[in-house]
Amino acid sequence: xxxxxxxxxxxxxxxxxxxxxxxxxxxxxxxxxxxxxxxxxxxxxxxxxxxxxxxxxxxxxxxxxxxxxxxxxxxxxxxxxxxxxxxxxxxxxxxxxxxxxxxx
Numbered sequence: 351x352x353x354x355x356x357x358x359x360x361x362x363x364x365x366x367x368x369x370x371x372x373x374x375x376x377x378x379x380x381x382x383x384x385x386x387x388x389x390x391x392x393x394x395x396x397x398x399x400x401x402x403x404x405x406x407x408x409x410x411x412x413x414x415x416x417x418x419x420x421x422x423x424x425x426x427x428x429x430x431x432x433x434x435x436x437x438x439x440x441x442x443x444x445x446x447x448x449x450x451x452x453x454x
Contacts (some may be wrong), residue, residue: 355373365404368383369405369424373449373450374423374449375443375447375448376421376447377429380420381423381443381448382418382429382438383418384415384416384437385395385437385438385439386437390415391415397410398434399429399433399438402429403421406419406422407422423448424449425443427440427447
């Protein structure tokens with residue numbers, strides 16, 4: 351007997367509404383960073399970490415260093431693979447913290 355997952359009922363299924371269903375237990379410290387902040391300002395022109403993030407965690411700011419809203423992170427790891435300079439520091443949050451997907 352196969353049991354299919356329960357599909358959440360959402361009136362407006364925008365990305366923001368879908369992200370709202372994701373629970374995040376904040377460990378208090380970011381699990382994301384850039385390895386060398388000045389490197390982004392000096393070398394990066396494409397901000398691939400910003401464009402690939404599905405949760406709008408990475409945001410391009412004036413001055414060349416992206417700001418990071420780690421509380422929105424879905425822990426997909428896309429940012430670390432998208433950076434052509436390997437300048438993204440990414441780790442899983444401490445045990446028991448981080449994202450919980452309540453709807454599968």
